[in-house]
Amino acid sequence: MSEPVLVAQQLGRNLPGEPPVTLVADVDLAIEPGKFTAIVGPSGCGKSSLLYLLGLIDRPTTGHLLLDGRDMTPLSGDDRARIRLERFGFVFQFHFLLPEFNALENVMLPIRRLGRLSLEQAEARARDLLGQMGLADKMLKSPDKLSGGERQRVAIARALANDPVLVLGDEPTGNLDSVNSARVVDLFRQLAHEQGRAVVCVTHDLEIAEVADIRVSMLDGRISEVRRK
Amino acid sequence: MPARALGRLGLLIHIAAKHLLMRRRQTLVAVSGVAVGVGFFLAVSALMVGSQADFVKTLIDTAPHIIISDERRSPPPQPGVAAYGSGAVQLHGYKVRSEVRGIKDWQALLREVNDIPGAIGSPSLSGAVTLRVGGREEGLAVVGIDPSIETKVSTISDKLRVGRLIDLERVQGGVIIGEDQAQRLALGMGDIVAATSARGGTRNLKIVGLFKRGQMQLGSGTGYMLLREAQSLLGRPFIINRIGVKLTDPYAAQNVAAQLERRHAYKAESWQERSADFLGLLLTRNVIMYSVVSAILLVASFGIYTAVSNSVADKRRDIAILRSIGFSQGDLQLVFVLEGMVLAVIGVVLGWGLGYVLMEILGSLKFPISGDVQRIPLDRSSRQYLIAAVASLSAGIVAAWLPARKTALVDPVDILRGAV
Numbered sequence: 034m035s036e037p038v039l040v041a042q043q044l045g046r047n048l049p050g051e052p053p054v055t056l057v058a059d060v061d062l063a064i065e066p067g068k069f070t071a072i073v074g075p076s077g078c079g080k081s082s083l084l085y086l087l088g089l090i091d092r093p094t095t096g097h098l099l100l101d102g103r104d105m106t107p108l109s110g111d112d113r114a115r116i117r118l119e120r121f122g123f124v125f126q127f128h129f130l131l132p133e134f135n136a137l138e139n140v141m142l143p144i145r146r147l148g149r150l151s152l153e154q155a156e157a158r159a160r161d162l163l164g165q166m167g168l169a170d171k172m173l174k175s176p177d178k179l180s181g182g183e184r185q186r187v188a189i190a191r192a193l194a195n196d197p198v199l200v201l202g203d204e205p206t207g208n209l210d211s212v213n214s215a216r217v218v219d220l221f222r223q224l225a226h227e228q229g230r231a232v233v234c235v236t237h238d239l240e241i242a243e244v245a246d247i248r249v250s251m252l253d254g255r256i257s258e259v260r261r262k
Numbered sequence: 263m264p265a266r267a268l269g270r271l272g273l274l275i276h277i278a279a280k281h282l283l284m285r286r287r288q289t290l291v292a293v294s295g296v297a298v299g300v301g302f303f304l305a306v307s308a309l310m311v312g313s314q315a316d317f318v319k320t321l322i323d324t325a326p327h328i329i330i331s332d333e334r335r336s337p338p339p340q341p342g343v344a345a346y347g348s349g350a351v352q353l354h355g356y357k358v359r360s361e362v363r364g365i366k367d368w369q370a371l372l373r374e375v376n377d378i379p380g381a382i383g384s385p386s387l388s389g390a391v392t393l394r395v396g397g398r399e400e401g402l403a404v405v406g407i408d409p410s411i412e413t414k415v416s417t418i419s420d421k422l423r424v425g426r427l428i429d430l431e432r433v434q435g436g437v438i439i440g441e442d443q444a445q446r447l448a449l450g451m452g453d454i455v456a457a458t459s460a461r462g463g464t465r466n467l468k469i470v471g472l473f474k475r476g477q478m479q480l481g482s483g484t485g486y487m488l489l490r491e492a493q494s495l496l497g498r499p500f501i502i503n504r505i506g507v508k509l510t511d512p513y514a515a516q517n518v519a520a521q522l523e524r525r526h527a528y529k530a531e532s533w534q535e536r537s538a539d540f541l542g543l544l545l546t547r548n549v550i551m552y553s554v555v556s557a558i559l560l561v562a563s564f565g566i567y568t569a570v571s572n573s574v575a576d577k578r579r580d581i582a583i584l585r586s587i588g589f590s591q592g593d594l595q596l597v598f599v600l601e602g603m604v605l606a607v608i609g610v611v612l613g614w615g616l617g618y619v620l621m622e623i624l625g626s627l628k629f630p631i632s633g634d635v636q637r638i639p640l641d642r643s644s645r646q647y648l649i650a651a652v653a654s655l656s657a658g659i660v661a662a663w664l665p666a667r668k669t670a671l672v673d674p675v676d677i678l679r680g681a682v
């Protein structure tokens with residue numbers, strides 16, 4: 034077992050109200066680099082909520098989240114945004130590309146925001162990533178001119194734009210046919226096994242659950258079972 | 263680091279511009295609102311500032327900047343009062359001393375005026391005479407001047423319809439009167455008219471010039487003569503009762519006048535003092551103008567508010583996506599403020615063009631006024647362009663910033679989970 038990159042300690046999230054609604058409770062979980070982790074469970078079990086907590090998009094109401102041993106919970110919104118930009122890549126069920134920008138520009142957005150590369154270098158990196166996704170001839174198309182599978186691959190390229198250590202997917206194959214689905218699953222597996230990233234996917238998809246190295250099952254906001262391959 | 267900050271700004275402007283290009287109609291409406299506001303601001307303020315400058319210039323130039331007259335603001339005490347003051351003395355049969363009118367030792371005063379840097383003084387004597395032609399009689403306020411000096415001090419030579427001021431020196435008994443008075447007396451150039459002063463002296467005067475009608479400060483019953491001849495006609499040789507002073511800097515008039523008055527006790531009136539009522543009116547006019555004109559610019563910025571407000575509502579999904587990628591709340595607020603700024607900048611540039619065209623049109627209009635063709639006075643200085651730009655940009659930034667704050671209310675989690 035390698036050193037975990039992200040550790041959840043007694044992580045919980047309530048929605049305020051009378052009585053408060055529990056989305057996630059008492060989650061202890063270690064996410065390891067080079068491993069493909071799948072979070073499964075019935076709808077409404079809190080698996081997506083957990084993913085947003087792990088991805089620093091939502092804030093926990095209880096517990097702690099450690100990234101490389103550093104507690105993320107007290108950080109400001111701006112610091113968390115910076116860490117998302119540098120360390121995380123997200124892929125959602127819907128492609129979530131910006132409709133005003135073409136494929137290449139969408140992939141360049143996080144690179145340009147990070148600002149470590151010049152505009153030319155950013156474009157070269159985005160072209161390279163889209164090439165790896167088999168989209169070399171579709172780079173200048175706007176999202177609505179691409180097929181569902183192509184859009185999702187553009188979204189994956191964008192998630193990888195700043196070379197993140199963590200790639201999080203929220204039902205990434207939920208809207209794809211079986212061929213495209215298999216292709217995305219294979220990509221995710223490569224990201225973990227060949228590129229050494231920590232990949233976490235929330236899914237209903239049995240195929241993903243089969244491929245995953247670690248399968249985390251959730252029920253009513255709590256982890257019910259963790260099975261390692 | 264500045265390069266990186268610039269790169270970030272460039273990216274955010276890129277996003278803002280894309281948003282605006284996707285909503286062309288709204289962009290067009292907001293931009294034209296600002297453009298029309300700026301254009302009319304320029305036209306109206308050019309008119310107002312221009313006419314005010316023209317008016318003040320007329321006010322300054324029609325008469326000398328300072329007029330020293332033989333009056334005193336408070337008359338000197340009578341000898342009796344000076345001698346006994348508050349003493350318990352009763353005087354009988356006391357004869358009041360009457361002052362001889364006229365400025366005493368005026369040559370010295372004139373020399374002193376001319377020693378002030380940038381100042382020229384012109385002595386004159388004014389008095390009343392009666393003109394008599396055939397059976398008609400009419401009063402004339404006659405002013406005796408030295409034409410070569412007077413032309414340096416006042417603009418009366420510009421007000422002549424016919425003749426020249428210098429002709430006064432060439433023609434024995436020459437006089438210049440207003441053309442409407444000449445008409446009433448049926449007089450023309452070269453005609454002879456008899457003039458009688460209050461002291462009984464009578465002389466024949468010859469018309470050598472006519473003033474245009476309708477001149478402020480030149481009443482219809484004012485006439486100009488040579489100083490020497492006026493002194494003899496009025497029976498007051500060597501006496502003058504007025505010194506007109508012209509300054510290179512008209513706005514120094516108040517100080518110079520106060521200084522002269524302190525030294526010589528004769529009343530020295532600056533043009534500001536003479537026109538205090540007009541200057542007060544101008545102040546009111548400016549307050550009115552700036553309130554109307556800033557209302558125009560303010561209303562123009564409402565278009566920006568609407569455009570940015572709709573954009574924020576429309577782009578909630580994009581906001582959530584960008585936040586998940588790692589854009590901060592500040593980044594997204596800035597995107598929408600930049601949208602407002604881009605709208606304002608384009609609007610200002612177009613408005614400059616519109617304002618320029620409006621001013622060209624206003625400037626080309628001609629109005630015939632009392633026989634002259636006059637144009638509307640316009641102030642076309644770059645200062646107006648700058649004020650319009652700064653005011654519109656600030657209003658645009660505020661108008662964009664108000665709705666841009668709402669981006670903070672967008673919860674990415676809600677949208678990313680539920681969005682279609």
